[in-house]
Structure formats: C-alpha cells, structure tokens
Amino acid sequence: MARKRRVEANPFKEMPSILYPDELMDKAYLRAEKLAGELRTTTRGLSTPKSRIIEDNKIRVIASVLTDNLIKIVEKTPSVDNLQPFYREILEIMVGSDEFKKSLAAVQWASDIIKRLGIQYSRRAKKAKSPQDASFYRKQFVGRVSSIIKQIYPNLAFLGVAQNKLKNIPTVKDLPSVVIAGYPNVGKSTLLKTITNAEPEVNTYPFTTKGLNIGYTDEGIQIVDTPGVLDRPIYERNDIELHAVIAINYLSDALIYVVDPTEHCGFTIDAQISLLKEVEKTFKVPVIVVMTKSDLENTDMDEDKITRIENMEKELEDFNVVKVSSISKEGIELLRLEILETIEEVGLSELLEQ
Ligand SMILES: Nc1nc2c(ncn2[C@@H]2O[C@H](COP(=O)(O)OP(=O)(O)OP(=O)(O)O)[C@@H](O)[C@H]2O)c(=O)[nH]1
Known part of the structure; x- marks a missing residue:
C-alpha cells in the first residue's frame, strides 16, 4: 500500500513577524x-x-x-x-x-x-x-x-x-503512525500510555480544545490519540471537526479502534460498532480492534448484555481483534505485536528505528 504522506517540519515556522x-x-x-x-x-x-x-x-x-x-x-x-x-x-x-x-x-x-x-x-x-x-x-x-x-x-x-x-504547531514525526479512535471514555488515553510506556507528548493541535496526544513505542511507532476527533459519528460534526478528521486521515497508516464492551464508557456496543464501521470506511487503512477493560469482563453481566456481546463478536469476525486490560496488562504484548505486524503489512517497517 502506498504511503499517503511525508509530514515535514512545520512549514509556517519561517513566517516573519508581521508589522502593523x-x-x-x-x-x-x-x-x-x-x-x-x-x-x-x-x-x-x-x-x-x-x-x-x-x-x-x-x-x-x-x-x-x-x-x-x-x-x-x-x-x-x-x-x-x-x-x-x-x-x-x-x-x-x-x-x-x-x-x-x-x-x-x-x-x-x-x-x-x-x-x-x-x-x-x-x-x-x-x-x-x-x-x-x-x-x-x-x-x-x-x-x-x-x-x-x-x-x-x-x-x-x-x-x-x-x-x-x-508558528508553534508541533511537528508530527515522519514515523509509521497508528491513530487511536473510539468513543469518549472507552480507555483510549490509558491505552496509549500503556502501550507507549511513556507519558505521551500532549501537542496542542487546534483540532479540539484537548489537542493531540502522541506517544512512541519502543520500536519507533508513533501512536496518536485524537481526543474529540474520532469519537463520534460524522453527522454530529461541524466543518472544522470534519477538516480535523481529514487531517488525521493524512497521518494514519493504521488505526486502533477501541471498543469498551462493558459499556461503562456510557455508549452502547451498537453505537461503538457503528462508529467503527464509519471510521473504517473513511480511513481505508488496516484496523486493529481493541476490546478494552477486559479485567471487568464478567462484572455487571445480564442476559441482555451477554447477547449484545455475542452479537458484537459476530460483527467483529472480519476484524483483527485483541482483548486488553490496561489495568491487568492482559493482551498488551499481543497488541504490540499486532501493531508491529500491521506496520510491516503496510510496508513501513523500513521506517522503524533500528
Ligand atoms: N477497569 C479498567 N478501567 C479502565 C481501563 N482503561 C481505562 N479505564 C478507565 O476508563 C476511564 C476512561 O479512560 P480514558 O483512558 O480516559 O478514556 P478515553 O477514551 O481516553 O476518554 P476521552 O479522553 O474522554 O476520549 C478511566 O477512568 C480509566 O481509568 C481498563 O483497561 N480497565
């Protein structure tokens, strides 16, 4: 797959101060x-x-x-x-x-x-x-x-x-980049911290009031969390947010879509799956689905929820799914491997740090 971009240093840095x-x-x-x-x-x-x-x-x-x-x-x-x-x-x-x-x-x-x-x-x-x-x-x-x-x-x-x-917009490095998407509160920023083993740089991009969180894995893969950008359906967005989605699209070589099957995030599984499909269609890059909060897997279960989870598993059959918990660390190593394999799959392993 052809790489979509080569992001260089901030091109506006050289703009001179403007005199009145x-x-x-x-x-x-x-x-x-x-x-x-x-x-x-x-x-x-x-x-x-x-x-x-x-x-x-x-x-x-x-x-x-x-x-x-x-x-x-x-x-x-x-x-x-x-x-x-x-x-x-x-x-x-x-x-x-x-x-x-x-x-x-x-x-x-x-x-x-x-x-x-x-x-x-x-x-x-x-x-x-x-x-x-x-x-x-x-x-x-x-x-x-x-x-x-x-x-x-x-x-x-x-x-x-x-x-x-x-002049101060930060440069997103020209490294293989994986963008994290998913509804608010599903555990995206916790996951970013867990897989990058570092406090992510919080870059104040103007996409939302929150900016972009960027972390780097040991292999040199850039993981980008985009609070407020890829966390709800397209029809709910204004023009600026749509441009933010397009900008993020140029950055992503692959996506991690985080689903919270416990629904503690406040969004139903159905809504989360439907956003997943929308994001997949928009981005056209490989998607790894991460089912998060696996440590809570068996809590608050009732008939209804069990059925919803079973349906979800069917819906996700065609996706690469990894179950993780940022608390117990279940699945984290597997996820790292999946990310690496996906980057190799899209032909970007030569950009990884040796
Ligand atoms: N039990 C459990 N809680 C988790 C896990 N991951 C995240 N959480 C909790 O879920 C809540 C939301 O996590 P965040 O990482 O802030 O979620 P987010 O998707 O980044 O949220 P936004 O920033 O609003 O988009 C927090 O209270 C986390 O502590 C997990 O694996 N297990």
Missing part, C-alpha cells in the same frame, strides 16, 4: 530621515540639486523598506497550493485558507504598487524645479503609500494572527 501599518510606516520613515540627515551633513544649504537628491533618496528608502518588509512576508510564507495535505487542513482549521490566500495576494499587490510608485516619484523628485516641489512629491508619495498600507491593514492583521497561531 503604523509600525511599518514609522520604520520606513525613520530609515529615510536617518539617510536624509547623513546627506544633509555632507551638503551645505539647500540648493535645488541637493534637495532633489535628498527627497529622491527618501522616496527610494521608504519604497524599499516597505516593499522589502512586504515581500518578505510573501516569500517566507508557504503558498497554500504547495502545502502538504495535512498542513493544508491545519491551515483551514486554524485560520481559513481562502482568507490566508487573499491576504497574501493583497500584500503582494501592495508591494508591487509601492515599488512602481517609488520609481515614479523618485523620477519626479529628481526632475523637480525647486526644493519645495521635490518636497511636495515626497509628501505626495508618502501619502499614497501610507494609504495603500492602511488599505491592507485587515490583511496584515489577519496574517499576524495566523502567524501567531501557526
């Missing part, structure tokens, strides 16, 4: 004034040629500071179309890709137009008939560029917020 219109104009203006000061000390009086030189230089410095800052934003921000699918979904979830694209285009537009105005006004200042004219062209230039910068204020503000949100 006033800060940007101040920066350009200060640079221009500094240069003008230097030029003035090398000249005496304000003859027409000298004033032309000063105003022309101010215009060129302002244009270049502004365009440099704007173009840096465009160049250091990954283009939406070249993003890997996983990060494209993240972008959609966190800030909205359409608005992101639109804002970058606006910044590019402003940079182009300021560059053109810079050339135009520098020419005018150079040809000015008097110091007053030269200064008038420079002021007109400053007025025009500051109104352009103000015009893209919403776009700069949007990119500033986006940069803040996106």
